[in-house]
Amino acid sequence: MSNQIxxxxxLGGYYAIIACGLSFMFSVMRIINLAHGSLAVFSAxxxxxxxxxxxxxxxxxLLIVLPLMAAIGWALQRFLLERSARGGALxxxxxxxxxxxxxxxxxxxxxxxxxxxxxxxxxxxSYDSWEWPGxxxxxxxxxxxxxxxxxxxxxxxLFLTRTRLGRSIRATSEDPDTxxxxxxxxxxxxxxxxxxxxxxxxxAGAFLGMRATFDPYAGTPQLLFAFEAAVxxxxxxxxxxxxxxxxxxxxxTLGAQVHPQGFLIGGHAVFLIVxxxxxxxxxxxxxxxxxxxxxxxx
Amino acid sequence: MSVPSAMPVIERGTATSRIxxxxxxxxxALLAIAPQFLSAGAVDRMTALFIYVILAAMWNAxxxxxxxxxxxxxxxFGLGAYFAIRLADAGLNPFASLFVSGIVVGAVSWPLSxxxxxxxxxxxxxxxxxxxxxxxxxxxxxxxxQGETGTSLISLNVYxxxxxxxxxxxxxxxxxxxxxxxxxxxxxxxxxxxxRAIRDNEDAAASVGVRVTGTKRLLFVLAAFGIGIAGALWxxxxxxxxxxxxxxxxxxxxxxxxVLVGGIGTFEGAILGALVFFLIETWFGGTGVxxxxxxxxxxxxxxxxxxxGLWGTVDERFGLRLLPVGYRVRLPANxxxxxxxxxxxxxxxxxxxxxx
Numbered sequence: 001m002s003n004q005i006x007x008x009x010x011l012g013g014y015y016a017i018i019a020c021g022l023s024f025m026f027s028v029m030r031i032i033n034l035a036h037g038s039l040a041v042f043s044a045x046x047x048x049x050x051x052x053x054x055x056x057x058x059x060x061x062l063l064i065v066l067p068l069m070a071a072i073g074w075a076l077q078r079f080l081l082e083r084s085a086r087g088g089a090l091x092x093x094x095x096x097x098x099x100x101x102x103x104x105x106x107x108x109x110x111x112x113x114x115x116x117x118x119x120x121x122x123x124x125x126s127y128d129s130w131e132w133p134g135x136x137x138x139x140x141x142x143x144x145x146x147x148x149x150x151x152x153x154x155x156x157x158l159f160l161t162r163t164r165l166g167r168s169i170r171a172t173s174e175d176p177d178t179x180x181x182x183x184x185x186x187x188x189x190x191x192x193x194x195x196x197x198x199x200x201x202x203x204a205g206a207f208l209g210m211r212a213t214f215d216p217y218a219g220t221p222q223l224l225f226a227f228e229a230a231v232x233x234x235x236x237x238x239x240x241x242x243x244x245x246x247x248x249x250x251x252x253t254l255g256a257q258v259h260p261q262g263f264l265i266g267g268h269a270v271f272l273i274v275x276x277x278x279x280x281x282x283x284x285x286x287x288x289x290x291x292x293x294x295x296x297x298x
Numbered sequence: 299m300s301v302p303s304a305m306p307v308i309e310r311g312t313a314t315s316r317i318x319x320x321x322x323x324x325x326x327a328l329l330a331i332a333p334q335f336l337s338a339g340a341v342d343r344m345t346a347l348f349i350y351v352i353l354a355a356m357w358n359a360x361x362x363x364x365x366x367x368x369x370x371x372x373x374x375f376g377l378g379a380y381f382a383i384r385l386a387d388a389g390l391n392p393f394a395s396l397f398v399s400g401i402v403v404g405a406v407s408w409p410l411s412x413x414x415x416x417x418x419x420x421x422x423x424x425x426x427x428x429x430x431x432x433x434x435x436x437x438x439x440x441x442x443x444q445g446e447t448g449t450s451l452i453s454l455n456v457y458x459x460x461x462x463x464x465x466x467x468x469x470x471x472x473x474x475x476x477x478x479x480x481x482x483x484x485x486x487x488x489x490x491x492x493x494r495a496i497r498d499n500e501d502a503a504a505s506v507g508v509r510v511t512g513t514k515r516l517l518f519v520l521a522a523f524g525i526g527i528a529g530a531l532w533x534x535x536x537x538x539x540x541x542x543x544x545x546x547x548x549x550x551x552x553x554x555x556x557v558l559v560g561g562i563g564t565f566e567g568a569i570l571g572a573l574v575f576f577l578i579e580t581w582f583g584g585t586g587v588x589x590x591x592x593x594x595x596x597x598x599x600x601x602x603x604x605x606x607g608l609w610g611t612v613d614e615r616f617g618l619r620l621l622p623v624g625y626r627v628r629l630p631a632n633x634x635x636x637x638x639x640x641x642x643x644x645x646x647x648x649x650x651x652x653x654x
Contacts, residue, residue, distance in 0.1 A: 032420030034369065080602065087605045089419045093367045094554055095601045097423075101551055101594030109587045220547065224431060227424045261435055268432040275425070279416050 003136045008253035010138060012229075012246030013146030014207055018222055019229035019241050020153055021200035026230075028173040028193040030089075031081055034096040036201060037223030038103040043069055043205030044118065044214050045107055051121040058118045058206060066202045073198030077191045100219060107216035118209035126210060145207050149245070152200060153238045159196075169193050221264075228271040247274075318620035329471055333464045341467050345535055347576045348470040349528045350556065352477055354568040354575075356524035357553035359481055362563035363493045364517040365500075367419070369550050370426025373433045374522045376544035377403045378529025380437050383451055383539050387442060392453045393465060396530040397473075403526025404519050411518040415511060427547070434545035448540035451533055466534045473531065477524045478569075484520070485565065489513060497563070548590075555593050558600045561607030566620055570609050 022036050033039075046065045050056040056064070076099075084095040119126035128140040160166035171179035172189040180186050208214055208222065225248065233244020248267050255266020333341050353375075361367045381402045385395035410429065417425045438445045454462060484490060492513045495503035504510045533539055552575060560571020582589045604611060 026420070032424060034420075034423070080598070083602050084605075087601070090361065090365065090367045091601050091605055093369070093420055093423050094558060095598055097369060097551070097554060098594045098597035098601065102591055102598065105587045105590040105594065109591065220427075224424070224428055228428065231421075259439075261438060265432065265435050268428055268435070271428060272432070276413065279413070 002134060004253050004257065005250065006132070006136050006138060007142070008250035009246050010142035010146050011249035011253065012242065013142070013149040014204070014211065015225050015229040015245030015248050016149040016233075016242040017145065017152060017200065017207060017245075018204035019226040019233070019245055020149075020156065020238070021197040021204065022223075022226040023230040023234070023241060024156065024200070025194065025197045028169055029077070029081065029085070029190055030173075031085060031092045031096070032227070033076075033081075033197075034093060034223065035076075035100040035103060035219075036096075036226055037221065038100040038107075038219030039069070039072070039198065039201050040205040040208055040222050041214055041216070041219045042103055042107065043202040044209035045111060045116070045216075047118055047206055047209055048116050048121075049111075051118065058121050058210065062202070062206055065206070066199050069198040069202035070195040073195035073201075074191050076198070077194035078187075081194065082187065082190065100223075104217050104219055111216060113215060115213040115215045116209070117213045118206070119211075122210055141207075141210055145211070148203065148207070149242055152203065153242055156196070156200075157238045165189075165192065225267070228267060232271060232274045315620055326471075326475055330468070333467050338460075338463060341463050342535065343576075343580070345463075345467045345470045345531070347572065348467075348474040349531050349535075350552070350572040350576055351474050351569055352470075352524050352528040352531075353549070353553050354556035354560065354572040355478055355481060355565075356521040356528070357550075358557045358560075358562060358565075358568035359517050359524075360521040362557060362568070363485065363497065364514050365497055366415075366514060366518065367423050368426040369423045369547065370428070370430035371521070371525055371553060372545050372547055372549040373426065373430035374403050374407065374525040375529035375532070375549045376430070376434065376437065376541065377406065378526030379533035379539050379544045380440075380443070380541075381526070382530040382533050383449060384440075384442065386451055386453045392451055392534070393469065396469065396527065396534055399530040400523050400527035403529075404523030407519050407522030408515075410522075411515045415514050415518060430545055430547070434541055437541050437545070443539070443541060446540060446542050448538055448543075450538045454534065454537060462534075466531065469534070470531050473527050477527070480520065482565065484516075489516065493517070551590075551593065551597075555597050557607070558597050558605075559607055561609030561611070561613070562605070564607070564609045564613060567607050567609035571607065574608070 018037075018040060022033065025031055025033050025036075043065055046068065047058045047061045050061040050064060051058055080095055080099065081092055084091040122141075125141050125144075129137040130140065130143070131137055160170055168179065168184040169189045169192065171182070171184050172186045172193075176186040179189070204222070204226075208218070229244040229248045230241060231244070232247050233240035233242065247270060251270035252263045252267040255262030255264075255269070259265070329344070332344065336344065357368075357371055360371075378399050381399035382392075382395045385398055385402075386392045390398065414422060414425055414429070437443055443449055457465070485493065492503070492508045495506070495508050496510050496513060500510055529544060532544075556571035556575045557568055558571070559574050560569065561567025578593075579589075582592065600607060606614060
């Protein structure tokens with residue numbers, strides 16, 4: 001049992017990574033990007049393509065893929081989100097959903113239906129493990145993901161609170177017009193925020209490919225996991241995302257013990273329970289819950 | 299009209315819309331007798347078209363009029379098919395079970411709405427997706443369904459193919475007509491005024507006494523009922539029920555495509571969008587993946603460059619309203635009169651820009 005809990009907590013690190021980009025974009029631009037999961041899968045495919053075609057190891061491949069993801073984030077904000085956000089709150093949902101459909105099917109067209117994995121390209125890292133007291137084996141990759149989540153979340157928090165650029169992003173998310181009055185370029189701040197979010201999506205895609213298999217339509221579950229982790233943990237700080245990821249992963253791990261289909265059911269169920277409790281106890285609604293106050297340490 | 303010239307005249311229809319109403323009646327009458335003349339394949343395709351119109355109109359009711367974009371509407375499509383199987387298995391007449399299934403889906407959506415309608419915008423959209431994913435998994439647990447293997451509506455087999463085809467066609471036509479009529483009636487009535495008020499400004503609407511939650515819930519339940527019927531009808535045409543197919547998000551993708559292309563928030567737009575989608579599917583459906591890429595890309599382009607859709611743009615240019623659901627206020631004495639949601643513009647009318 002304690003083994004499952006340890007594994008669940010470590011898996012939570014992965015969910016925190018994939019959730020942080022989603023909630024970051026939401027908190028800054030008030031946009032839930034429905035192409036989030038598809039873009040993570042896209043990044044996994046890019047790494048797979050570099051590794052299988054050009055023998056670029058995935059960790060080296062990230063040096064190519066992450067700048068590419070940053071550029072995609074910039075373009076996404078400038079050409080799609082900015083324009084559609086002007087048409088009201090509903091239009092970005094439709095735009096990003098259409099984009100997800102395009103990405104998924106383009107990936108299918110390019111790479112076919114076969115499931116892929118980055119595991120063959122990272123040597124023994126995919127199965128190496130340490131033995132912890134109580135004969136619990138923890139995977140080195142899982143520990144690495146968890147550490148990455150901590151570094152990513154902590155780094156984002158420091159960036160937003162301690163740097164000038166971070167403060168201008170926060171100012172834009174609070175009130176773009178007023179921020180503009182004091183000399184913050186809202187368009188630039190949003191585009192940078194989207195780039196940062198996409199870099200985290202790229203990292204999430206890398207870990208998705210290393211820890212499991214993926215196929216062109218794997219984006220949807222990733223989007224749902226990210227959303228669930230963000231909502232469960234949305235207690236008001238970046239670390240909430242990590243807690244949300246851990247709770248989601250634990251619910252899935254325990255659900256899997258009960259029933260073969262319990263992995264996903266457990267995750268969805270705990271999401272709905274948390275949502276229900278939150279909505280019925282506070283008048284906050286999800287908007288207040290999901291807007292992780294990146295600037296404020298809990 | 300014997301109204302003093304200074305009094306505003308409130309019009310609900312125009313010459314165009316009265317002609318359109320007669321045309322609609324004629325089209326429905328023609329469609330009703332069409333199976334006598336059409337080939338079996340054509341009857342099946344027409345049935346599919348009616349189902350698409352239902353899906354588009356229902357999603358449009360929710361998103362276009364209620365401001366509730368859901369990416370999880372496939373949950374009601376899947377449940378419509380699932381309950382039809384369940385009811386037929388319990389011994390109900392298979393054709394009756396299609397309709398009863400819609401009612402069950404509507405009933406299920408009521409408690410769901412209490413919870414989901416507290417979510418806003420993107421949260422509502424993905425929240426519904428989570429609901430759809432969870433429901434899919436739970437339906438898989440039913441022993442009758444046998445997981446992804448699925449099951450069939452076996453009890454339809456007692457009818458011969460011709461009777462079955464024609465009956466499903468007429469049921470689809472009747473369902474489409476009835477659902478469109480209900481929606482039309484709702485939008486023209488006081489609920490329609492409430493809906494427009496909510497769409498323009500939810501807080502302001504609430505402050506003047508519009509029942510915001512109640513109106514949204516009505517649309518949510520109506521959409522669930524309609525999409526449930528559509529799912530049940532689709533099951534009747536294809537017989538087999540595989541959860542993966544029915545709970546697939548592509549159904550919502552189709553709905554979004556139809557409504558975005560046709561014109562979100564316009565009654566005629568959803569019908570036009572369904573027709574466009576039907577033709578594209580007929581011509582390009584065989585190209586597989588590129589067809590889906592094309593649908594997604596078209597949806598993106600429309601949302602970026604033509605967010606009001608085909609009908610919304612036509613309406614903006616020419617003020618054409620075949621089936622007007624709003625009011626037009628005309629002040630005969632004053633050429634600068636105002637109207638909202640009106641029909642054909644005349645020199646005396648100006649119209650508000652309508653928010654989609």
